[in-house]
Amino acid sequence: MGKATPKYESADVDPLAVLAAPPRDETPQQRAERERAEAEAKRVSDSIDEQIRVEKAARSKRRAPVKVLLLGQSESGKSTIVKNFQIAYAQNAWAEQRASWRSVVLLNLVRSVNIILDQLARELAISRTTITPAPPASLRLHASSSATSLSDSESDVRSQSSPLRFGERHKLLALRLGPLRRVQADLERRLCAPPDDDDGGPGPATPFVEMEAAGAAPGRRRRTHEFFVRSRAGWKGALGWAMTRARTRAGRRGGGNAEDEADEAMEVILGCKEDVVALWKDATVRAMLARHGMEFEDAPGFFLDDVDRIVSRSYAPSDADVVRARLRTLGVQEYPFPCTGPQAGREWVMYDVGGARSCRSAWYPYFMDVNAIIFLAPISVFDERLEEDPTMNRLEDTYLLWKAVVSSKLLQKVQLILFLNKCDILQRKLERGVSIKRYIPTYGDRENDVPTATKYFRKQFRDMMKKHSTVQRPFYSYLTTAIDTKTTTQTLATVREILMRDHLEKADLLQPL
Known part of the structure; x- marks a missing residue:
């Protein structure tokens, strides 16, 4: 037979109080040490409670972050654009990691x-x-x-x-x-x-x-x-x-x-x-x-x-x-940027997603609550093939991605910014005598130079937005060379202002002009 289970003499006795009660043979010195330990534990607990209260109050006052998604095929320059953002708006973190x-x-x-x-x-x-x-x-x-x-x-x-x-x-x-x-x-x-x-x-x-x-x-x-x-x-x-x-x-x-x-x-x-x-x-x-x-x-x-x-x-x-520098990353990368000046207290969050075909299925969850999309279109790739599909022209693949983005119903209220990137490589190719018409018959008899080519490519993207977009929205496009930090930083400042203004208008905090 097992041992009998002990019974309390009264139903009013709290078992936890019995366990927490000091030892009957406790000396005055032990009691003093116990009381000091209990006081310290209470102080730590109160401090944690106060910290939680302050953080909760701060979260309630914190404004919703501006979420920006970077899209484009592999090697379109998304990670390079992120680096430029970090140089401009996260100098401390950038300086710590540069070495x-x-x-x-x-x-x-x-x-x-x-x-x-x-x-x-x-x-x-x-x-x-x-x-x-x-x-x-x-x-x-x-x-x-x-x-x-x-x-x-x-x-x-x-x-x-x-x-x-x-x-x-x-x-x-x-x-x-x-x-x-x-x-x-x-x-x-x-x-x-x-x-x-x-x-x-x-x-x-x-x-x-x-x-x-x-x-x-x-x-x-x-x-x-x-x-x-x-x-x-x-x-x-x-x-x-x-x-x-x-x-x-x-x-x-x-x-x-x-x-x-x-x-x-x-x-x-x-x-x-x-x-x-x-x-x-x-x-x-x-x-x-x-x-x-x-x-x-x-x-x-x-x-x-x-x-x-x-x-x-x-x-x-x-x-x-x-x-x-080239460091290939897989998966979705998240980069927070605190705002300064009039927008202090608001945070930007940028998401850099993989551009390879096998990674594009990871894009869609980020379409749900994103505020803006910066789409990277490398216009220097008009004579190149897609890695995953050697029969596909890389520029044609970019066109298809752009059409999918502008026609998505999930992105009807999302501001779109187009970066026609890698203009430096485009210039070097044209100087070497590479003919755009040879790869893109619709280019016709236009001059084979950078101003004419960029004007043509910009028109192609604008026409696709006008034709395939489910709603009317402004067309913002910029010629970029992502490795040119000074020029790119100026472009990003303009884009940042556009996106912030659009965000405030949608929040009814600013009336459109």
Whole structure:
């Protein structure tokens, strides 16, 4: 038989009071200590209650945030626009994290060199078999971009050119620059979580660019990879997480710190500095890149012209370096921006969503309560193919996205702002003689220059809004070069004023003119 359950002599006795009662044999000293502990506990509890009350009152007074969604296909410049917003309106957070971009800039530089070395290795292998390298069927490849050109005739010109001549010097360069492959892996590891981590931190490299193997059968492709991060907190969270992880790893080794680990890569790159410059300036290498359409200057994360400045122990990234740096992110990134001046107390929240086709299903939940959309349309991509669908022109894909946005009933009350982005790349392409009419027959006999082209593209987007929009709304469009921080900041200030005014009018706080 079990023990009998104790019974209280009176139903009025509170069991909790019995448990909380002081011990019967408590000494005066113990009682004093107990009373001091209880008083401290009550003070802490009252402090927490007061803090909750203050925060609740502040939330009740806080005005609803202005929510802005950035839309556009992959590599349209959304993340670069966010960086410009941060430079203009979140200077403290930007200054704190800018130094963390040093590893990303070095990764961009080293990755560009390794892409060149990969192509050089293929050329050297072909030259050993005395076979003239055939141009890729996909023709134009932006080395760190997913875009390929739509032109087929350019390969005919390249195929008729004389064979490239590689010598012992190129073999020696490839050998001396070999350590940069380990540097790239180390830099990616520093920013990247282990494969079994699933905490929203950075992720491993993923297939990114496909290029036709030289001399291979049509349709047979070689896949390269681009490093990416998965961060719920955007670039700041990704890099902050990486620095914390670097400190942890340094501590486990006993001695050393994160800065020492970061400098290891720089020391190796310093030893290869002269060879990197020699590789990039080599006439035969540049001819090889031109033959295969590998236009690094037009690609994000291009730093090969800045080797002398970047490869230095004292190097610290500038604002311009961070804006140009390429760090691919997956998922939806949220960026809060507190307002200043007359709108103090109101917050802006920007959402940067992935532009790849596989990521676009994540857009729709943000359509429900967004106040404005900044749509990034890269007009320099008129001669490029979409990564996910090589039969689709990238500009045509942007047109389809724009039509879907302006015709969505969920977005009837949302202010739309169009950025015709990458005007700098458009100018370089036209200066090289790339013909818009060749890829866009409706361009007709217009002049093949930037003013005429931008006017044409702007009209196309305006006509699509007029035709497909479910409601009448103003058409705001701006020509932008996102890496031009000064000009972009001025544009963003104008856009910010437009969006704030529209928000106030809808809240009946300001009467329209």
